[in-house]
Amino acid sequence: MVTEDDVRTAALALPGTTEKPSYGTPGFRVRDKLFARLKDPTTLVAWVADESEKHALIAEDPARYFTTPHYDGYASVLVRLTEIAVPDLEDILLEAWRARAPARLIAEFDAT
Template sequence: MVTEHDVRRSALALPATTEKPSYGTPGFRVRDKLFARLRDPETLVVFVADVSEKQALIESAPDRYFTTPHYDGYASVLVHLSEIDEDELADVLLESWRVRAPARLVAEFDAEP
């Protein structure tokens, strides 16, 4: 199971990312725009491109990805930390970062060797 420490390390490795509490839990922001937060010690909330991507993730791996009525209609998905490894965590955080980061920052990141 990945831990809060793993989430923090992976999130803060992304450009222009800072940590700031969100709803009383650790939140991670790119240029002050929330892209991920720990809902509780076992659950991560991340943003996705749209609701159809959210549904595709949930359908493809319901043991890893899920939602609750609170998140209905929002382009965000919950992740069971016990069901992913560190590589998948890094991928999930990167994709969420890409969705929320300014286009110019994403282009600069993609241009790096």
């Protein structure tokens, strides 16, 4: 199972990222825009590009990705940390970061 420390390590490895509590749990921001947060010890909330991407992830792997009525209408998906490996976590956090990071920061990241 992916741990809170795994999430923290992967998120903070991304440029311009800081950790700040969100709803009493660890939240990860890029230039003060939240892109991921731990909902609870086994669930990550991750931003996605849009709702169609959210629904595609859920359809692709409903054991790993899900949503609740609270997140209806939002471009964010819930991730079961018990069902994801660290490399896949890194991918979902990178995509969440890209969904929220400023274009200039993304361009700088892509150039390196």
